[in-house]
Amino acid sequence: MVKRQLIMEKALELFAKQGFEATSVQQITDYCGISKGAFYLSFKSKDELIIALIDQFMMQIISDIDYLVINSNVEKLLYDFYYAIYYNFQKHSDFAKVIMKEQSQTLNKELILKMKYYDKLIEKSILRMIERLYGDEVEEIQYDLMFSIKGFMNTYSQLFVFYNVPLDLQLLSVSLAEKTNLLAQHMTIPFVSRELLHLLEPLNEEITGEQILDNLEQIIGEMDESIEKESLMLLKQHLQEPVYSIAIVKGLVENIRSHPHCKWISYLLRGYYGF
Structure with missing residues (x-):
């Protein structure tokens, strides 16, 4: 295994148990069975390691969501979307909990900007999904619908964070798909416009x-x-x-x-x- 990947996998286990702040580089190197010198050949700092782990976590989720938004059958697209979100959250629940906690407490500017960047990519995929599902029928309310979907994602994720009980992901996904369709069919008063969305936080970074x-x-x-x-x-x-x-x-x-x-x-x- 490449040493950088080994460090990331072992550090992930420690962060999930202890949190970012409570875990030192010394603890990480001891857990990996390597020297501090070997650690710093792969990462300049613990913060750089944390960003790399968040990149890995978010990249996998976003790439999975984007693929199914493009390729899933329209009739089951909403279900597939919500199921993928919560399946990934449940699969990586320990680390997801740490990320949510750190987001609310961190003063790390790079971490904040990184999470905002991934949030905008998720919005982009949601808007693409709305276009596939409803087309021009929801043109005036598409951004409000996008924020509603994000609200469902964030609110129901608290079930995984605060309650240690088994959850039926299939039922949850069916329920949220129904709620989303009801909003798309009956929402009539838009609030979020394209202009407002761009003012809030434009995403101008195009990959070359x-x-x-x-x-x-x-x-x-x-x-x-x-x-x-x-x-x-x-x-x-x-x-x-x-x-x-x-x-x-x-x-x-x-x-x-x-x-x-x-x-x-x-x-x-x-x-x-x-x-």
């Missing part, structure tokens, strides 16, 4: 081919020989000198989509090529 190449090179260097690595290398070559049809590019991206270390790059590539 050069940035994707940098990501590809890093991932390729970390991966063992596999069909995913071969696909990554072909995608890198295509970015540098386009030779494949869009169908082949989609196939290569599909090859890497399910690999845990490739979810974000597949998300970036889908956005870059527009599929």
Whole structure:
């Protein structure tokens, strides 16, 4: 296992148990069985490690959501969306709880900006889902509907944070899908306009081919020989000198989509090529 990934996995276990602030670099290195020098070869600080873990956590969730928003059958899209949200939250519940707690307490500007950035990406996927589901019928209320969906996501996530009881994810997803459809059908008074949304927090950061190449090179260097690595290398070559049809590019991206270390790059590539 690559040492950077080992540190991230072991630190994740400690953070989930103790929280960010209560866990020291010394504890992390002891738990990993490495020296502090080895730690600082991978991460400049504990804060950098925390950001890397949040990146990994949010990238996987957002890439999964974006994929199903584009590819799920419209009739079950809302259910799939809510189920994916809460399945990921339940699967990583210990770390998700830590993130929610740290968000409410942190003064780390980089962490705050990072979470705002991912929040805007989630909004982008929700708006795409609304477009697929309802089209022009909800044009005037689409942003209010988007905030309502985010409200459902945030409010019901408290069931996982504050109550240690088994939850029926299927029933929860069906219930929230019904509530969302009722709002879409009967909401008549819009409040959030496109202009207001942009004033609140515009998302202007567009990914470039050069940035994707940098990501590809890093991932390729970390991966063992596999069909995913071969696909990554072909995608890198295509970015540098386009030779494949869009169908082949989609196939290569599909090859890497399910690999845990490739979810974000597949998300970036889908956005870059527009599929």
